[in-house]
Amino acid sequence: MVARIAQLSLFAVATIIGILLVGQLRSQARPIELSSLSARELSTLIETLSARNVELSDGLASLREQIREYERAELQGQSARELTEEDLDRLAAFAGLRGVEGQGLVIEIDGSFDPTAVNDLIYELRNAGAEAIAVDDVRITARSVAVLGTGAIEIDGVPIGSPFTISAIGSPSGLRAAIERPGGILTLLGQSIDAVFTVTERTTLVVAGTQRDLTPQVARSVE
């Protein structure tokens, strides 16, 4: 009986030790993300989240307006063909199938560049809220990435010459502030790449649709 109690006690003690050790080891791993960020990083994050929430809020308002128009058309017994065509334009523009005209930023780049730097610039512009991006005449879709082709950077199989231009539809001042901020992408690229960047805000800018066939070969809709 005494031996049994001893065994059970040792088992319980070992279990408690195990639990505490696991907890301690986990606390040595990557810390909880937010609490590991500095005040400056948190401020940057808050700025990004705030801007994105404004976009989402506007997008939701736009969809609700669309729903109201569909409801009106339905009540009046009218076809909502025009509304649907507008929705098609919206989705096609988002996918990169249609061109987009609006305000934005143009970055001219002259010098040595590598595909990673081009991709990093594209990600930075997207994070700053760019709605449509082109590198020279190549529209950047979800599937577009810069890679090293035979002797030149290529995007969607199209060689990108030097100098080249990145055009982005979005808030001109917002995009500019994001890429030119101290310690931002242009600062980092300037330290590692021998290139000259010329940034221009535009009130009128056209980004053409993609020439690439985005019809998937194997992916099938499940809806």
Added chain:
Amino acid sequence: MTRRRPASSRFVRPQWAISIAGALAAIGFVGAAQWNSSLARQEFITSAQRVLITEAEQLTRQQEAFRSEIELAEERVRGFQLRDEGSRSEMEALSAELASARLAAGLGAVRGPGAIIEIADSQRPVPVGESATNYIVLVDDMRDVVTALWASGAEAITIAGGGADGVPAERLVSTTSIYGVGSSILVNTAFLSPPFRFEAIGPDGLHERFLAHPTYLARLQPRIDAYGLQFASEPRDDLMLPAFIGNTALRWGAPISERN
């Protein structure tokens, strides 16, 4: 007559007591270390960061709420479009164009063969004098995986993190950003934590092409080998990827309609 305890019992009880005492000492030590580390972390975040963290958490919850509402609104719009009473042949053609655009945009769930890639922080102890950031998955690593997958012919990609249950995977679309803030990684401005799981649908051989792609071989594989980043990949016959949920409206531009 005095009863004498058996000789053996004199030695068993002290040994057992010593074992228990040692185990309790270990519990006390580990418990104290756990408590101290918790206090240290608590003290760290009860400074100016606390206010900022609360605001960031609030914005994240707000973002999730917006995305849920957008998903419902998009469904309602599609419902109207499907039951429109316009000319049958015109609406059928329009519906087909809409379905094509939604597929190209990443706004519908898709299914097909492809590959799964998983990457997580290294489990190796960080040697003295080395930077700990070498041993965690960085935003550059994430971008390299995505670049190699798209360049290998992927037609749809999602990224999921190893965080809380029920956090949906992020579908990559034309406006997707993969962004780092400190050691944190955001995809479509949603926080993801390791292990990171990439699911990609694409033509036969996608997995092999990914592993042979220069972006993987020249940048990611050396980091996996040098720092022990955890990495696993395999082809899959059937994957289902969710639709992108987020803003698709243009605020700074307008589509150039083909009807004009």
